[in-house]
Amino acid sequence: MEKESLRTAFGKSLVRLAQKYDNFVVFDADVAGGTCTHLFRNAFPDRFYQFGIAEQNMMSAAAGFSTEGIIPFVTCYAVFASMRAIEQARNSIAYPDYNVKIVASHVGIDVGPDGVSHQAIEDLAIYRSIPNFTVISPADDMEVYQATESMINTYGPIYMRTGRSEVPKVNLPEYKFKIGKGTVLREGADITIVATGIMVHRALEAAQQLSLKNIDAAVLNISTIKPIDKELLNTYSKKTGKMVTCEDHNIHGGLFSAVLEAISSNPVPVFPIAIKDVFAESGDSFELAKKYNIDSKDIYQLCIEVKKNETFR
Amino acid sequence: MDLKKMATVLRIDALNMIYCAGSGHPGGSLSAADIVTTLYFDEMNIDAGNPQNPDRDFFVLSKGHSCPIVYAALANKDFFSKDWYKRLRHINGELQGHPDRKKTPGIEFNSGSLSQGFSFAIGKALALKRKEKKNRVYVLTGCGELDEGQIWEGALFASHNKLDNLVAIVDYNRLQSDACNDDILCLEPLDRKWEAFGWYVIQIDGHDFDQIKKAFDQARLNQNKPTIIIARTIKGKGVSFMENAPKWHGSLAPTPDELKTAIAEINATVSVQK
Numbered sequence: 216m217e218k219e220s221l222r223t224a225f226g227k228s229l230v231r232l233a234q235k236y237d238n239f240v241v242f243d244a245d246v247a248g249g250t251c252t253h254l255f256r257n258a259f260p261d262r263f264y265q266f267g268i269a270e271q272n273m274m275s276a277a278a279g280f281s282t283e284g285i286i287p288f289v290t291c292y293a294v295f296a297s298m299r300a301i302e303q304a305r306n307s308i309a310y311p312d313y314n315v316k317i318v319a320s321h322v323g324i325d326v327g328p329d330g331v332s333h334q335a336i337e338d339l340a341i342y343r344s345i346p347n348f349t350v351i352s353p354a355d356d357m358e359v360y361q362a363t364e365s366m367i368n369t370y371g372p373i374y375m376r377t378g379r380s381e382v383p384k385v386n387l388p389e390y391k392f393k394i395g396k397g398t399v400l401r402e403g404a405d406i407t408i409v410a411t412g413i414m415v416h417r418a419l420e421a422a423q424q425l426s427l428k429n430i431d432a433a434v435l436n437i438s439t440i441k442p443i444d445k446e447l448l449n450t451y452s453k454k455t456g457k458m459v460t461c462e463d464h465n466i467h468g469g470l471f472s473a474v475l476e477a478i479s480s481n482p483v484p485v486f487p488i489a490i491k492d493v494f495a496e497s498g499d500s501f502e503l504a505k506k507y508n509i510d511s512k513d514i515y516q517l518c519i520e521v522k523k524n525e526t527f528r
Numbered sequence: 529m530d531l532k533k534m535a536t537v538l539r540i541d542a543l544n545m546i547y548c549a550g551s552g553h554p555g556g557s558l559s560a561a562d563i564v565t566t567l568y569f570d571e572m573n574i575d576a577g578n579p580q581n582p583d584r585d586f587f588v589l590s591k592g593h594s595c596p597i598v599y600a601a602l603a604n605k606d607f608f609s610k611d612w613y614k615r616l617r618h619i620n621g622e623l624q625g626h627p628d629r630k631k632t633p634g635i636e637f638n639s640g641s642l643s644q645g646f647s648f649a650i651g652k653a654l655a656l657k658r659k660e661k662k663n664r665v666y667v668l669t670g671c672g673e674l675d676e677g678q679i680w681e682g683a684l685f686a687s688h689n690k691l692d693n694l695v696a697i698v699d700y701n702r703l704q705s706d707a708c709n710d711d712i713l714c715l716e717p718l719d720r721k722w723e724a725f726g727w728y729v730i731q732i733d734g735h736d737f738d739q740i741k742k743a744f745d746q747a748r749l750n751q752n753k754p755t756i757i758i759a760r761t762i763k764g765k766g767v768s769f770m771e772n773a774p775k776w777h778g779s780l781a782p783t784p785d786e787l788k789t790a791i792a793e794i795n796a797t798v799s800v801q802k
Binding site for chain 1: 588628629630636637638640641643644645646647648649650651652653654655656658659677678681682684685688
């Protein structure tokens with residue numbers, strides 16, 4: 216099956232979209248090879264600005280730059296976008312409400328060998344908590360392209376995470392990304408698996424395995440974390456009565472929290488697949504996923520357990 | 529335009545609005561008054577009748593806490609009514625404690641968190657260069673503000689990118705929030721630092737209008753490098769009991785008696801001229 220990493224998809228998307236839209240530029244903090252914006256730099260060098268390893272200046276400068284009607288895509292690693300320069304994102308971009316897009320690669324423990332300092336497991340929680348920020352977490356290459364195009368056509372501060380390891384296509388060919396809308400990738404009546412980003416394909420694999428055990432799992436791709444698709448989540452919480460959330464992110468403040476918030480007026484049990492509030496370590500991405508229990512097998516096993524213990528109802 | 533007279537109007541307006549607010553930053557508002565007066569009433573191409581004019585010059589108050597003096601400048605340039613003064617820092621007010629571009633006409637950026645306005649100005653200057661526009665960007669920082677690492681990130685970037693349409697001014701009153709620069713983080717030799725970062729450096733007395741104007745004239749001639757004007761000022765300038773007194777950094781409003789004395793002293797500076 217054809218696979219592509221979300222960061223490569225982003226770099227390619229920028230190049231394709233640059234031919235259609237002339238109203239954006241790309242800012243980099245000396246990590247173009249890692250974020251894959253080097254693809255854009257090579258194709259459109261005069262639309263690429265190098266800010267050096269100085270993310271705070273880059274972030275606030277993007278705000279100023281955007282006032283001249285050109286959209287800056289601020290790109291760097293998620294740890295730096297969501298922590299080192301977050302105050303700038305909040306005070307320079309969100310509060311005055313400027314048209315700046317922040318796209319970060321190196322998310323989750325999927326970052327792998329670089330280790331904890333570069334594995335962002337807090338970025339969704341952080342960006343979600345800032346007013347005026349839209350937060351996007353696409354699941355495959357087509358969704359990255361469509362989300363990037365949406366960002367160009369939607370005013371306001373937007374944060375998007377990409378990803379490092381290669382992922383298969385999960386969305387259907389006729390899919391149309393819309394900010395704030397989740398997608399049903401698999402219908403089901405027994406349990407709903409709610410996933411985002413690289414966890415979506417793992418959720419689909421788990422659902423496939425569950426069907427062999429006669430457990431009929433619905434799979435939702437929540438690619439907009441904020442504003443989250445409350446309607447869709449409530450429809451499926453009602454329909455299946457229990458949910459499992461899946462994210463390459465800390466258990467606090469990310470998708471799990473967002474889903475609970477969304478269904479809080481009609482709650483059902485929700486169980487998380489997430490990093491359990493620990494710092495991981497260096498390692499191969501797939502081995503880390505196994506060790507820190509965010510693999511498709513972990514999703515499968517949690518669903519089995521949840522179904523088994525259904526007497527909580 | 530009698531800049532000295534206008535500066536006294538701005539100073540008195542700033543103190544009046546801080547008094548109404550019951551809090552604010554008088555010291556740094558007064559030290560910046562003469563620079564801000566020159567910018568708004570002599571140097572910059574700004575017109576209240578056309579606040580969104582794409583060819584206007586841009587001023588960013590990176591030391592956002594000194595906004596009372598800028599609010600005074602904007603009101604005296606008819607961007608809004610002086611009726612707004614009494615609602616400074618009050619709920620539902622149009623004049624926020626730190627500048628808000630959505631609530632106050634004429635404000636370009638929501639500064640307050642130090643050093644971010646500086647970077648904002650840099651980004652603006654960069655975009656203007658890209659579009660080959662001739663308008664200029666002015667940014668006023670405090671001196672304590674220069675402690676922030678982001679300032680130096682910006683300093684590297686602006687000179688590396690030859691942003692000669694950018695003029696930074698440091699309100700160098702040598703005091704910060706708690707104490708003077710020398711007791712917190714010594715900034716000297718400040719001029720040599722900026723020269724080392726690749727900027728044109730002009731040093732002036734920040735209360736001498738001739739020197740201020742000459743500095744802006746020189747900045748317009750400087751090419752291929754951004755300019756920084758290090759303006760030696762006195763915190764609280766114009767009010768004897770506020771001058772060089774750290775406690776008047778903020779958030780302190782004058783008492784009715786203090787306000788009366790302050791206004792009298794400020795007015796006296798122009799009547800002596802006569």
